[in-house]
Structure formats: C-alpha cells, structure tokens
Amino acid sequence: MNGETDWDNVWELARDVLENGVPLNLTDETRALLSRTAQQVAISKQDAEDALRSLPAATALLREINRRIHDGSWRLTDARNRAKKLRDEGDFDGAQQVMRDVLAVEVVPFYREQAEITLESLVGLAEVHATGRLNPNLHDRQQLAALSLRVQQGHSLELTDDLRALLRRTAPTAAISETETEEALKSLEGSEALMGMVLARFRESERRFLNSMYRMTSLRDSGDLEGARQQMRDVLAVEIVPQYRRMAEEQLRGLDGPPPEL
Numbered sequence: 477m478n479g480e481t482d483w484d485n486v487w488e489l490a491r492d493v494l495e496n497g498v499p500l501n502l503t504d505e506t507r508a509l510l511s512r513t514a515q516q517v518a519i520s521k522q523d524a525e526d527a528l529r530s531l532p533a534a535t536a537l538l539r540e541i542n543r544r545i546h547d548g549s550w551r552l553t554d555a556r557n558r559a560k561k562l563r564d565e566g567d568f569d570g571a572q573q574v575m576r577d578v579l580a581v582e583v584v585p586f587y588r589e590q591a592e593i594t595l596e597s598l599v600g601l602a603e604v605h606a607t608g609r610l611n612p613n614l615h616d617r618q619q620l621a622a623l624s625l626r627v628q629q630g631h632s633l634e635l636t637d638d639l640r641a642l643l644r645r646t647a648p649t650a651a652i653s654e655t656e657t658e659e660a661l662k663s664l665e666g667s668e669a670l671m672g673m674v675l676a677r678f679r680e681s682e683r684r685f686l687n688s689m690y691r692m693t694s695l696r697d698s699g700d701l702e703g704a705r706q707q708m709r710d711v712l713a714v715e716i717v718p719q720y721r722r723m724a725e726e727q728l729r730g731l732d733g734p735p736p737e738l
Contacts, residue, residue, distance in 0.1 A: 483545055486513045490542035493535065500535050502528065510537055517544040518583040548587040551578055556594060563618075566625045568602035610638045616646050617678060620671050627668060635667050643670055650677040651716040681720040685711060692727065705731050 486509060492498040500506070507528050514524035514537060527537035555578045562571035575595040582588050600614045605622040608631065619642065627633050640661055647657040652673060660666035692707040708728040715721050 482509060482513045482516065485509055486538070486541055486545070490538055494539060494542065500531060500538065502531065502534055507534075510534065510541065513541050513545075516584070516586070517541050517548075518585060519544075544584055548582055548584040551582065552587050552590055555591070559594065559598065563598060563601065564621065566605070566629070568598060568605060572598045572602070608634055610636075610642060616642055617649075617674070620646060621675055624671055624675055627671075633664060633668055633671075635661075635664050639667070643667060643674070646674050649718065650674040651718065652677075677717055681715060681717040684715070685720050685723060688724075689727070692731075696731065701731060 489500075489506070489509070493500045510528060511521065511524045514527075515521055517540075519537070519540065524537060527533040555574050559571040559574040562568075562574065572595060575591050575598065578591045579588060579595070582591060597614060597618070600611045601618055601622045603609070604611055604614065604619050605626050608623065608626055610619055623633065623639075633639070643661060644657060647670060648654075650673065652670070657670065660670035688707045688711050692704045695701075695707065696704040705728060708724045708731070711724040712721060712728070715724060
C-alpha cells in the first residue's frame with residue numbers, strides 16, 4: 477500500500493504532537509499529509525478539510541488518524557494470531573469467525589483488505605481439510621498442515637500427483653534431501669511420515685528461533701551484545717531449516733552492525 481510511507485510520517489508527527497507536546501504547525505506539507513492519511517483511514521476528504529481549518533480540530537484529526545492506524549493494526553495482528561491458533565487446532569469455522577469479527581468493525585481499507593485475504597485463505601484451507609483436495613492458490617505448508625489434521629482425524633491420505641508435487645516442493649524447505657523424499661513417496665505410509673517430518677521441523681525451528689529471539693533481545697537491551705550474539709550462534713549450531721538459518725544469520729549481522737540511531 478502506498479500509504480505506508482505516509483503512515484510512518486504521521487506516526488512521527490503524532491509522537492511529537494500528542495506525546496511530546498510539540499505544537500502542531502499547519503504547514504502546507506502537514507495539511508497535505510493529514511488530508512491524505514485521513515482518507516486512507518476512511519475519513520472523508522470533506523471532514524478532513526473541515527478539520528484543517530483550525531488548530532484544535534486539526535490536532536483532533538491527527539489523534540483520530542493515529543488511533544485508527546494503531547487500533548486497526550493491533551486488532552488485525554491479534555485476530556491473525558487467534559485465527560492461526562484455531563486453524564492449527566483444526567477449528568476452521570472458529571478461525572474464520574475471528575476474521576469476520578474484524579471485518580464487522582474495521583473501517584480502514586488496508587486492514588479490511590488484509591483481513592479479507594486471511595479469511596479467503598482460511599475458507600480455502602477449510603475446503604482442503606474437508607475434502608483432501610489441494611488448492612494451487614494456497615500456501616504449501618498450510619495445506620500440508622490441513623491434510624495432516626485430516627489424517628489425524630481418521631481420513632485416509634490420497635497420494636495424488638498434486639500431493640507428490642507439493643511434498644517435493646516443501647521437503648527441501650525442511651532440509652530433507654531429494655533421495656529421502658523420493659524414497660518416502662514410494663508408499664502412502666512414507667508420504668504421511670514425510671509430511672509429518674516437514675511440519676515437525678518447521679514447528680521446532682519456529683519455537684527455537686522465537687525463544688532465542690526473546691533472549692537475544694533481552695540481552696541486547698541490557699547491553700550484553702556478546703551474549704545476544706551467542707543466542708543466534710546457538711541457533712545456527714543446530715538449525716537445518718534454511719529459512720530459519722537465514723533469519724538467524726540476519727539477526728547476527730544486525731548485532732554486528734552499528735547501533736540504531738536514537
């Protein structure tokens with residue numbers, strides 16, 4: 477969304493004016509910023525123009541723009557986290573309802589669009605879970621997880637060409653060799669085990685990385701940069717999933733770079 481840059485600017489303005497008490501200076505640039513961002517958060521152009529006629533009303537407009545951005549971001553992030561938990565537990569109806577609840581109250585177009593995308597994905601994954609048929613437009617690993625839940629609930633896995641192709645795509649992302657993959661794909665039992673291995677490796681890698689990130693951040697903030705670096709080195713000593721190795725390497729490079737400007 478091209479309004480993201482505007483949002484960064486309006487966040488800085490809101491911090492200065494609303495938190496630090498800096499007087500709002502209604503320059504042409506500031507008026508244009510508030511007019512644009514007002515429309516991006518579903519405040520009409522006329523209402524924004526009316527507010528910009530006085531300093532108190534313009535300050536109130538800034539406060540409302542900032543509130544809608546902040547509240548919408550928090551609401552969407554919280555809803556996605558809850559929907560993911562429900563999805564992973566196999567409650568696809570509950571996950572969809574979480575996103576519908578967001579859409580019932582959200583007015584900011586960007587957040588509505590993101591919620592609609594998430595809801596569409598959840599509807600598709602529910603179909604995969606219910607039928608066992610894959611959808612080429614959905615995330616590979618999320619579809620594997622939906623199929624895995626289906627198998628756990630007593631449904632048989634149909635080893636179609638589409639599923640074989642999906643497993644061939646996802647196995648390398650979990651550091652599973654082509655030889656291991658092709659051997660597993662010779663049987664239904666092997667394919668189910670391969671699917672479980674892909675998902676298990678990503679779950680373990682995510683858990684390990686997030687825990688290490690928490691410790692790294694705490695150590696970094698306390699001034700122990702070497703201890704913070706060691707957290708990522710410990711991850712790299714055992715991590716085999718390429719995605720999480722890259723993420724750990726990026727964090728380590730960031731710690732080795734200059735400190736961020738305050």
